[in-house]
Amino acid sequence: MTAGVLGHPEVLPTTVVVPTIGRPALRDLLDALARATGPRAERLVLVDDTPDGAVDERACRRPGLPEVVVLRSHGRGPAGARNLGWRMAQTEWVSFLDDDVVPDDDWWDRLAADLDKANADVVGGRPAAASQGRIVVPLPADRPLTDEERNTAGLASAQWITADMSYRRDVLVRVGGFDERFRRAYREDADLGLRVVERGGRILPGERTTRHPVPRSRWSASIARQRGNADDQLMRRLHGDDWRDRAGAPPGRLRRHLATSTAGALAVVLGLGGALRRDHRLRLLAAAASAGWVAGTAELAAARIAPGPRTVREVAAMVVTSVAIPSAAAAHAARGLVTHVRERPWPGAPDLVLFDRDGTLIRDVPRNTDPARVEPVAHAREALDRLRALGIPVGVATNQAAVGRGQISHEDCARINARVEELLGPFDTWQVCAHRPEDCCECRKPGPQLVVRACSELGVRPEQCVLIGDTAGDLGAAEAAGATGILVPNAATRPEEVLEAAHVASDLVTAVEIALRGWR
Known part of the structure; x- marks a missing residue:
């Protein structure tokens, strides 16, 4: 660490990189970093990933922030935006934050302690490769959680989440950074963590805390999330069938979704065949398939409704989306399987x-x-x-x-x-x-x-x-x-x-x- 910046006694050996699409929550992040206590990073790099460059650098500056630099990644996705940010850094460490999180008031102090801990944790002549911040999701205590709140709550226990993660820059160089084939903010952090760990790197839990508010989203967000099944196929291709166990990811419901959507498809095909041919056996098989589809859909809806608040609005949303989720999951999984059938490990850009x-x-x-x-x-x-x-x-x-x-x-x-x-x-x-x-x-x-x-x-x-x-x-x-x-x-x-x-x-x-x- 070196002395003196913006009145603070020290400068941390890190660059903070924030990929952003200009969401209003970015203001809350910048305000939180400006008021937090402790030595600042050398630089705060905001990577504007909007196609037209919507982030105004002047509006992002605050008293109490380190030097703010805005780069443009032109819609490459969060993985590409982070790669642009860390490659521009010249510091020993690179600290990643998402643009919709709020660091605690002692975040800079805690980050300094976490980086010192990682530097001191030397095994086999190699210090720790990364330090992960603690993610806290503010949740209501006076009622059961909605489906969206339960989904966001899972971030608190997610492994290697880049909502708050610091990596050594030379480690990022060694593994090629983030895999830009992950176009969304999903699985790109788990993929990077696996590649680091597979090469012998150690990722330590830190003491700094960052809050991740529950986003306001449409009732159909759970259907849109099924796109992640395509990314899961890429993870499977790159890391093998046991990637979930090694990355600490929950097992998911894809097999059940495949069974339900298959039953629904068979019900339609057999029902049409039975009607056209006036074949009683086909009609019976169609009825059996329909029963399987109804059972699978009902089981999914019940599993999502039971732990929730069971309001009319929540129950209605769960029922409607549970009808669409299995087929959406199957379609995205099939797309991922076809798209990524020949993928090889990410080489990263050359240095x-x-x-x-x-x-x-x-x-x-x-x-x-x-x-x-x-x-x-x-x-x-x-x-x-x-x-x-x-x-x-x-x-x-x-x-x-x-x-x-x-x-x-x-x-x-x-x-x-x-x-x-x-x-x-x-x-x-x-x-x-x-x-x-x-x-x-x-x-x-x-x-x-x-x-x-x-x-x-x-x-x-x-x-x-x-x-x-x-x-x-x-x-x-x-x-x-x-x-x-x-x-x-x-x-x-x-x-x-x-x-x-x-x-x-x-x-x-x-x-x-x-x-x-x-x-x-």
Whole structure:
């Protein structure tokens, strides 16, 4: 911790990241953080995930808050929004809060103590990977809970919930952050927690407390929640059939829903067949199936009505929604099964993307000594800015044998690089090999050293690096270093290089999307 910010004696080694869709509850969160006691984080990052950028940064500032920064994730979902937030952080820890929670008045003090506890809890030379806050759901004590209140109450015992969770940044780097295939605020936190624990990370319970109010929702919210069955199929695909046990998730009712919805479908099909064919046996079977559907629906409604307040409105809502829930659950489960049948573990975005210079970022002008002749290729700036917007470092790795041959000087090369930086920068690292091929150095591509040096300079593991170039030498350098290469062919690229490349993109924007979405 360091001294001094906004009058507080210390700064916590964390960045607070809040994904938001601009809900009114965000004001309550900011007010609570502003009045809470204790040392502040270095920065509060609000990631606006609305498509049109509805969050006003100036309206989010408060006396007593750390520096407030608003980023735009343009509807990528909470997982993508959190990834953008933590990648922009440079602190040891990243603390996640949801935009509809209210931290207690001593939250900053408790967070400081929880992070100290996690740092001190060292097992096998490794400190704890994460610290989970305690979630409290304010519930009425004078009456039974409604269905919506019972659903929200489950958050208080949920494991690894990111409504209040702090992770070490290097742990997030190691596991690739949140899996952006989880498009909603559901299961993305359990998936991340499982991946951390599977790699030996320990998640400690903390003492800080955050309240999660029961949201006001429509009576049909329970039907909409059945979309989670598709996410559960993704969890099953990624973590196996026992994922619920390992993630501390309740067993759910999908099997009962499948039985009920199957009975209902059979009742319709057999009933139509019996009517068209005037077949008494089909009618009997249809009646039996109908009885099964009624029994399943009645059991579900009774299970939801029994613990509740049993008001006319609540009972009516439970009966109506219990009719629709089984078929909705079955449909979403089937959609998830089909959609995620071939999913692989989330690779995460790379921690560094390197680009070849000539022929990849700029037009190849042999032995160029004139900065005025530097011309970026199409979409180069767009591709680079896409990575920068996600907080992913970018760099250049280039062979310049013309320097070694004396055809251009080191100064000429530096001027060209400066012009590239002016047009397309900033770049986080420049790696230049000025040797001739006959020098047999290790830095000239396809040798690995340009990639290795760039990774070392920025503290990135080579396997988390991508190199984008236009020749087999670029791909060979990536492979030799343990990184991944993506080929963007041009007129000078040989056909056999394209055929042999594992990853080929038509342009730089496509190459960047491959790097972000499926480069392993």
